[in-house]
Amino acid sequence: MKRCGRNDELMMRFFDRGLGEAEIALLDNHVRSCGRCKKRFDLLSGIIGVLEHAAPAEASQELDESVMRAVRALPVPAPAPAGTAPVLAAAGILLALALAVALQGNGPVELMLAAADTLNGVVAGAWKTQLAADFIGGLFPGLAGSASRLFWNVVVAGAASSMLVGLRSAVSVLRKA
Amino acid sequence: MEMTDADIIAECLSGRTETFAELMTRYRRLVYNVIYNYTGTREDSDDLYQDVFIRIYQSLGTYNAAYRFSTWATRIAVNACFDWRKKRRETVPIESATEVGDARPGPEEQYIAEEQTERVLEAVQGLPDMYRLPVQLFHQEGLSYREIADVLKQPESIVKNRLYRARLMLAGSLNWDGAL
Numbered sequence: 067m068k069r070c071g072r073n074d075e076l077m078m079r080f081f082d083r084g085l086g087e088a089e090i091a092l093l094d095n096h097v098r099s100c101g102r103c104k105k106r107f108d109l110l111s112g113i114i115g116v117l118e119h120a121a122p123a124e125a126s127q128e129l130d131e132s133v134m135r136a137v138r139a140l141p142v143p144a145p146a147p148a149g150t151a152p153v154l155a156a157a158g159i160l161l162a163l164a165l166a167v168a169l170q171g172n173g174p175v176e177l178m179l180a181a182a183d184t185l186n187g188v189v190a191g192a193w194k195t196q197l198a199a200d201f202i203g204g205l206f207p208g209l210a211g212s213a214s215r216l217f218w219n220v221v222v223a224g225a226a227s228s229m230l231v232g233l234r235s236a237v238s239v240l241r242k243a
Numbered sequence: 244m245e246m247t248d249a250d251i252i253a254e255c256l257s258g259r260t261e262t263f264a265e266l267m268t269r270y271r272r273l274v275y276n277v278i279y280n281y282t283g284t285r286e287d288s289d290d291l292y293q294d295v296f297i298r299i300y301q302s303l304g305t306y307n308a309a310y311r312f313s314t315w316a317t318r319i320a321v322n323a324c325f326d327w328r329k330k331r332r333e334t335v336p337i338e339s340a341t342e343v344g345d346a347r348p349g350p351e352e353q354y355i356a357e358e359q360t361e362r363v364l365e366a367v368q369g370l371p372d373m374y375r376l377p378v379q380l381f382h383q384e385g386l387s388y389r390e391i392a393d394v395l396k397q398p399e400s401i402v403k404n405r406l407y408r409a410r411l412m413l414a415g416s417l418n419w420d421g422a423l
Contacts, residue, residue, distance in 0.1 A: 078407045082381075082388075109414050116363040117382040123279040125271050125292050133296045134264055140297070142258045145304040 070096075070103050077107060081114055161233070248312040252303050263300055266312075273313055273384060274299075274320050280379045281324040283368050295323045310393055317386065318394045321376065328372075366416045374409035377402050 076093045079085050085093065097104050246254075246265065254262040274295055279288040298319050306315055367378055376395060380386045392399045 078410065081410065082403075082406075106414065109418065110410060112359075113363050113366075113410070113413050113417060114382055116360050117367070117378070120360055120364065120383065122272055122276050123285075123288065125275040125289070129289055129292055130264070130267055130271065133267065133293050133300075134261075136293070136297050137263055137300050138260055140301065142260065143256060143301055143304045145256060 070100060073097075073100070073103055077103070077110070081110060249308055252306055252312075255300070255303050266299075267296055270313060270316050274316055277317055277320040277379070277384060278324060280367075280383055281321075281376075282327065283364075287327065291320075291323055291327055295320045298323065311390065314386070314390045314393045317380065317384070317390075318396075321394055325372075362417060363413070366413050369416070370409055370412060374405050374412060377406040378409045378413070381406055 073093060073096045076085065076089060076096075080090065080093055097107050246262075248266065248269070251262050251266050255266075275288060275292050278291045278295065279285070282288050282291065295316075299316055302319065306312070367375060370378065377391055380391045380394060381388075386394070388399045388402050391397075391402045395402065
């Protein structure tokens with residue numbers, strides 16, 4: 067398909083309803099003077115018009131009643147418990163800090179290093195895992211839910227791992243002492 | 244004063260189950276259309292519709308008010324559609340799985356317009372999911388890029404690119420008079 071410079075982009079943004087008046091005038095001028103863009107604009111307008119004005123489908127009232135009957139038979143949903151990952155991560159940080167604080171006389175620098183080490187582990191682990199989950203979800207949209215579950219599982223593992231990193235830092239400070 | 248979605252959810256979670264009917268009233272059209280546009284048949288849509296609202300009810304405790312309820316409900320509907328498609332692939336021969344759409348007879352004078360509508364909707368049905376869903380959610384359900392990104396768990400830039408590409412794919416497949 068041939069392209070017509072910036073006007074292809076303008077046309078798409080027009081159908082996004084994202085153009086200001088000046089840009090609409092610009093596009094309008096171009097479409098009037100370019101036969102190919104006029105045909106494309108008319109074709110896309112027709113397609114999008116059909117999509118946006120197609121009569122919406124309606125569920126029957128019986129379906130709603132059926133859902134309500136099922137809902138009445140179900141237990142009241144409980145609020146979800148807070149995720150374990152943030153708790154583990156916080157525990158890891160606190161543990162690392164507590165150990166570092168226990169090493170009297172080692173100064174604020176070592177203390178901060180131990181805490182930063184732990185924080186770094188948690189954040190980097192979560193970020194990398196989110197990237198992996200997005201990648202999997204992008205390749206296989208049907209797995210998006212699984213990828214999300216994978217994300218949380220790995221975050222939990224990452225948090226546990228970060229606790230170990232924090233401990234290692236603390237032990238290192240202890241040995242130096 | 245009208246209850247907010249959050250109020251209704253709080254009521255449901257406190258055991259006043261009947262208030263869920265109000266939530267259904269607000270989002271029944273959105274949920275049904277997301278499903279119907281995906282499955283293309285009334286029968287499958289009716290089954291999935293009930294399944295989705297039951298899932299929504301059971302998941303109310305996990306609703307995050309940072310998202311609009313419509314976005315959250317659409318995500319549950321889309322996930323149910325993916326599950327439906329997966330199950331269907333396992334149980335239905337490919338030949339019959341490609342048949343989409345109900346017969347929608349109308350008055351004779353509307354025949355051409357209806358045929359055109361039918362062809363556009365069939366062309367949309369023929370797009371791969373990754374292109375079809377942005378088209379349906381944006382042009383048929385009126386969701387914003389941000390909301391579609393939340394539903395599909397994709398960055399807005401990817402949603403936007405896929406929508407642009409989907410429009411061009413539709414234009415290519417419905418190029419009645421060789422316009423492109």
